[in-house]
Amino acid sequence: MAASTEQSQGSSFLGKHQFLVYRLFSLSGFIPVGAFVVVHLATNASILAGPEAFQSRVDMIHGLGPLLPIVEWLFIFLPMIFHASIGFVIISGGLPNVGSYPYVGNVRYTLQRATGMIAFAFILWHIIQLHWMGAALGGGAFDPHRASSSAATAIAPMLVGILYAIGIVSVVFHFSNGLWTLGITWGLWTSSAAMQRASWACLVIGLTLGTLGLGALVAMRAVDVEQAKSIEERMEQMHRDNSVEKTFLPTSKQGA
């Protein structure tokens, strides 16, 4: 009743479905975008166990073969584009006032928006640099068969390393602080004491992810490219031998 009269007053599509869209925005930050970030950082952190461990994780993901781009677009890129677009709408509607009201919550509000924008720029550059265009943008493309060596080469320049560190910290803050606000938005924690406890939990999550992310960055930059290459070549050769064996097993039997 009240709502129907309210909603009948000529407003945009986004206005009419604002609640639903903003809730989907909130959800998308957790699943699938946030979940992907966690998996991605954890996968990268496997470099801490050496190029072999990292290569085997990458091989597992790239085992999806032709399905990979579909999975990427459906569960990663499109949700990210949605989250970023609505994010920019939200940012443009706010008026940060941390100068007049320097409270912790307000600082976090402002940082959430700032890190969101940094994360957007960083992720865009990161994907274009490593995924699509590679060498054209400096550094070099990521080669799934030469996972550690290609990644290490791409992020070797000091400036790239610094920008990656800023990007990782921004993404991790945005995710873990966003997790806290998501809990308020959906009504998981309601009292100020519960919000405080959730805040600590999100801080622990953030510090863990930040350690994983920055640890992976440092470890990746410390990779001995030549040594990694030889490991990767050996692994690829083993892979090829395995698949050759599988493909030609019946023929070889016939021959025998």
Place this chain on the structure above:
Amino acid sequence: MIGVSTKNAASGDAISNKNQSAKDRKSTERVVHVRVLRQDGPGQASYWERHEIPYELNMNVISILQRIAQKSCTQDGRPVPPVAWDCNCLEEVCGSCTMVVNGRTRMACTSLVDALLVEDAQEIELRPMSKFPVVRDLVVDRRRVFHALKRVQAWIPIDGSFDQGPGPRISPDEQQDAYPLSTCMSCGCCLEACPQYTKIEIVKRPEETVEELGIRREAAFHREFMGAHAISQAMLFNNHPTGRMNAEERLSSLTSQGGIQMCGNAQNCVAVCPKSIPLTRSIARAGRAATVWAIKKLFDR
């Protein structure tokens, strides 16, 4: 403040009186510098004006404004019309004297000069609220605050004037929970400090009638954020056994355009609320109620 350390009560009083009168004489020499952001009318340019008034003990911002009105001239002696402001109860209950004092939104009546001078010994700065259209000087048009209360039906409808018998009983726990929310005085501090709440100033078009202007203004109010106070009032009435009968209508308003989804969780509202109302708890509860309601609507229809 006045040290009385003598064993003899009578002599102690004498000393304190002496101190008191010395203090008074001294205090009349002190002046308070006040900087006011003035505006002669809606849509006009604002300008700063400096005033100087003698210091008195236990002054608040309202008494400063009264002294400025008495003097009606600036620091440099230029005669000016008195600064206009809103106030009523003078005891932080009516919510009408909200202004931005030393850069922070608060009630003029409970903004004590001694405390303000601790914040900034040089001067006291007075500005009108920035989220509402200025009517004149420190007086702003706060009808959007009340419009939001209408949106969420912050009342319990009483059908007819006949006796409906006693209402449902409320447990002491529920009373304890609801009481803080009921102290909201619609002062608008939560809105002034909220980074998600932005100013709406509808200017009358030359060809427009007053009625058309009103319709256009209401439509704008409907599109934009209702604010923490309205969400909290909706929760107050939705958690009241009689108010609960209209819970769905309030939830419908809370999830309409400009509803709870506009909250950005900066939590300034709860930090500046003069009545210390747990506004963020109300917002989170509204979020939970909306989640449950939305799921119900999805599966029950």
